[in-house]
Amino acid sequence: MVPVDSIRNYLTLKSGERHSKVVPRIFLFTRNKNEKTKIHMQKLILAIQKSGRLSDGSKDLLKLCGIKVGNGSNQFKAVAEGFPMEILLLRDDDIPQYVADGVADIGILGMNEVLEKKKEVKVIGNLGFSRCRLSVAVPRNAEYNGRSYLQGKRIATSYPAILDDFLAENKIEAEIHPISGSVEIAPGIGLADAIFEIVSSGGTLLSNGLKEVEVIMQSEAVLISNPRLSAEKQTLLDKLTFRMEAVQKARRNKYILLNAPEEKLDRIISLIPGMKSPTILPLAMKGWCSLHSVVSEDDFWEVIDNLKDAGAEGILVVPIEKMVL
Ligand code: ATP
Ligand code: MG
Numbered sequence: 286m287v288p289v290d291s292i293r294n295y296l297t298l299k300s301g302e303r304h305s306k307v308v309p310r311i312f313l314f315t316r317n318k319n320e321k322t323k324i325h326m327q328k329l330i331l332a333i334q335k336s337g338r339l340s341d342g343s344k345d346l347l348k349l350c351g352i353k354v355g356n357g358s359n360q361f362k363a364v365a366e367g368f369p370m371e372i373l374l375l376r377d378d379d380i381p382q383y384v385a386d387g388v389a390d391i392g393i394l395g396m397n398e399v400l401e402k403k404k405e406v407k408v409i410g411n412l413g414f415s416r417c418r419l420s421v422a423v424p425r426n427a428e429y430n431g432r433s434y435l436q437g438k439r440i441a442t443s444y445p446a447i448l449d450d451f452l453a454e455n456k457i458e459a460e461i462h463p464i465s466g467s468v469e470i471a472p473g474i475g476l477a478d479a480i481f482e483i484v485s486s487g488g489t490l491l492s493n494g495l496k497e498v499e500v501i502m503q504s505e506a507v508l509i510s511n512p513r514l515s516a517e518k519q520t521l522l523d524k525l526t527f528r529m530e531a532v533q534k535a536r537r538n539k540y541i542l543l544n545a546p547e548e549k550l551d552r553i554i555s556l557i558p559g560m561k562s563p564t565i566l567p568l569a570m571k572g573w574c575s576l577h578s579v580v581s582e583d584d585f586w587e588v589i590d591n592l593k594d595a596g597a598e599g600i601l602v603v604p605i606e607k608m609v610l
Pocket of ligand 2: 376
């Protein structure tokens, strides 16, 4: 391997060209004894939400993947440190179009927005944050007796396409009123009989005199990509998804250390599924050993209770930063 001498980053934007023609490139200059060789490497262009409920989660995930979002040349673009990547900061509504058009190669946004915009993009996987649901809500005093209640009603929503699909699947004829914000106030001001909107805690519904009656879909942040990436960009995306998976596995699991009397070891081991099998180390105290393993967050408390009942002592639980299996 020849050492990398310097890295220069060029944006091949000629004056007057549309933004979509921007092709960020890195040129690595390597020195091979007397000769300087120029290696051309592409950058992956990632679109994330500029500000809102997805932006912190997106930046946090990138940071855990070893990618720092730096300050870019302007407020719509940021450079990434730690990965050949450039970041576009956009409204979440625009991300599916940018990715479908190839202006961005990949994007992070809510699955709700992917389904609403119906653009030609590939969903790579769930990212485990910005969880919410899309639900139908009606006035608190309405006698909701099932989906047929919606027949002939006016429904306000900022997700008209998803609502349209739901109504068609259920053979419901209703009037869709697309609204871009504050959908929850629509029934109160006489604009609609029901709403179809994002719900997380349900607090906004309550304060507007509404009740949630149907959950139509669950949503969380997802990674999407343009379906026709070059082989070079696909390799970069594979590297990125490998890092994201390691971060997500680590988030879903905890490292557990405990002390166990030797005579109860078999029973205790049977309670911990672990990665392969637990690590067992002898303690200075005769007849005792220390056991290390990994437990899933989902059944964590149940496993701890069972371990205590089986004779485990000194249980320590430690977060895992990355998990590569
Ligand atoms: P933008 O200005 O980018 O268009 P926005 O107002 O449309 O922003 P936000 O309210 O920031 O959007 O929500 C972005 C996404 O975050 C939603 O599409 C959804 O996937 C998710 N989301 C929305 N509300 C919540 C919530 N209360 N809890 C968790 N996730 C949510
Ligand atoms: Mg939006």
